[in-house]
Amino acid sequence: MKTSVNKFLLTLILMSLFVLAACGGGETGEDDNGNQATEEEDRIYTIDDFNQVKTHEDGAEAIDGGVLNFGLVSDTAFEGTLNFNFYTGNPDVEIINWFDESLLAIDENYAYTQDGAATFEVDEDEGSMTFTIRDNVNWHDGEPVTAEDWLFSYEVIGHPDYDGIRYGSMFTIIEGMEAYNNEEADTISGIEVLDEKTLKITYDQFTPSLLASGVWAYAMPKHLFEDIPVADMSSHDLVRRNPVGMGPFKVDSIVPGESVTYVKNEDYWRGEPNLDGVTLRVVNPNVVVQSLRNGQIDLVNQFPADQYPENAEMSNVEFLASIDTAYTYIGFKLGTWDEEEREVVMDPDAKMADVELRRAMWHAVDNQTVGDRFYNGLRWNATTLIPPSHPDYHDETIEAPLYDVELANTILDEAGYEDVTGDGYREDPEGNELVINFASMSGGDTAEPLARYYIQSWDAIGLNVQLVEGRLMEFNNFYDRVEADDAAIDIYQGAWGVGSDVDPTGLYGRNAGFNYTRYASERNDELLAEGLSEEAFDESYRQDVYSEWQEYMVENIPAFPTLYRARLVAVNDRVQNYAVNFQAGHDIYRYELAVTQEDANAAE
Structure with a gap:
């Protein structure tokens, strides 16, 4: 094996990556070894x-009107599927959130409240x-938003010609939904329109998730869409060019x-917005700092954490942050998606089918150091697939694999992965060449060096891991290929937003299209079902179930989380009433956004 050589190479690449992550201004000095270092590089x-929440310490008063400039940070164009029922990527939902919204509001614990555009009553019996x-x-x-509009969104998503990815457990638990989806019924028997403004949904299984963001709460304007074939909706101008919503702002162009x-x-149901309008534009991560400094943009959906240390004292903005409902992860391709049956099909002969190979790859990466050095602590080592944004359910006591190269090598040795040919790379237990094809996305200063770090980490334990086609993939292409189970991809580095409800079925269930690892097992099915059972209305019972599920996934490793993260945003000084998360827990809503002067402040 070439382990000792690889360790040396890994040390070199780490050094170069950490320099890249911490480059920029700041006071310099010498460390204990006489090497130059910056204050930003050292600070965690x-x-x-x-x-x-954006503070107003200067006491400035908001002006009437004004236009806010919002930066959507991305190195690629947004796809432009601008409807809650059809979008797939986060860039599109960032656009949708300005002009449309859920009918139901949530509090800081992600439970439904009576403060939204719709109120609700529950009959558990x-x-x-x-x-x-x-x-x-x-x-x-x-036109008024009606119960028919809400029903219509369910009819579209449940329709057999629906080409989106929303149809799943949130819908199949509704009485009569599967019969409708299978064309055995013309209507969904469990959804009743009681009057123009009242909708009743009856469930085959009433679960605790239904009280915590488990209801599909997005209507569609039926009077606009009803004559469009369902198969054509996602490409129609009402989704792509002229979307209509019910939110505080309207799409102009x-x-x-x-x-x-x-x-x-002006007719927004909470009240007339303070701003005259909003201009959203895509801003490349490489120029986001310049755009904020010169006042071209007032705020961004997410400020690159790797660029924060050298810009922490930017004079014209305030940085805000919260624990993101998201994590990055390494996913292993373990099967395929059966579109007809709408379920995962495991492949026992998949290249990554051996859990010991997956376990060794987890042990080979030092995610805590990655978080500290690449992101100065604004991302940190992840342990389970339920992040700490859900503190009542994230089990921090679970002992996930930690960085241990020696143990990783031992695991591979004992599993029969040996360097048979003497080229420094391990063959599989049958003696066949083992090349692991790795897909990773472009975006930001750290995207490429981070992907190279993971490759070099696996190289250090004798695994030949190569970037698919030798390069990073842009966002849309990456997810298109991962979702399509492209045979050229064996493993991939992705990121998931977990949403408000803690239930992981939508990402890891057997019938979840988002289950890109294509992993399924009877025990996984059982645990996910228990988390939605009648017993799970007892919070302590549900916590125990999801602790066991987290432990189970740590043991079986269809994917392993790499980093939890802070959602970091930068807000120009002229902006008032901005919260990292617009929700009832802050008592701040998007229509209340305001500015104190016509033009954004530039940095001094």
């Missing part, structure tokens, strides 16, 4: 260093929820992939 930040849409909730064209201009919705 924590989530506790930041507020979640009957297994139903009845929703009432407020009388003053209207679409942007002035779109430059596909580049920008969106919004004007205020």
